[in-house]
Amino acid sequence: MADRCRDVAVSDGAPKDLNTRLPFDPEASKKLLVEAGYPNGFSVGLSCPNDRYVYDENICLAVVSMLAKVASRSSRRSSRREVVATAEQPRRVHVHDRHAGLPTADAYSTLSEVIHSRGGGMGGLNAGQYSNPKFDELVKRIEREVDSTKREP
Numbered sequence: 001m002a003d004r005c006r007d008v009a010v011s012d013g014a015p016k017d018l019n020t021r022l023p024f025d026p027e028a029s030k031k032l033l034v035e036a037g038y039p040n041g042f043s044v045g046l047s048c049p050n051d052r053y054v055y056d057e058n059i060c061l062a063v064v065s066m067l068a069k070v071a072s073r074s075s076r077r078s079s080r081r082e083v084v085a086t087a088e089q090p091r092r093v094h095v096h097d098r099h100a101g102l103p104t105a106d107a108y109s110t111l112s113e114v115i116h117s118r119g120g121g122m123g124g125l126n127a128g129q130y131s132n133p134k135f136d137e138l139v140k141r142i143e144r145e146v147d148s149t150k151r152e153p
Helices: 002-010 026-035 056-068 081-088 108-115 133-144
Strands: 042-047 073-079
Touching: 042 056, 108 133
Parallel strands: 042 073
Antiparallel strands: none
């Protein structure tokens, strides 16, 4: 059982090769920004709680520091979770620290709540208002599929 639990953490719900950390390469990131039409970088605000997760404010500082290395102008706002949640609801932030726990190794709950378009009982945590009808349809197909082998990536 212990071996199976360890295997679940590294394989079920995601391809195993996603467990390999990519190198931090600011120069490659800058080239991608140029290709995307941002030769001078961009401005981004990051909103993080400072009283909810272990090292949450330190993680926020690290992300802002990494963004600064690829020519973005970033700022951070750290405050109590209640304040951050209030700012997220009207979507007044660019990026926020969101931890969406999964009760299983299956990604459905994150896909349906954090990334799916808002509406119809889905997308309740989609503070960025991301919307992609093709993606939404894939999430609905996942919701209906009960065969676990078909749900594998």
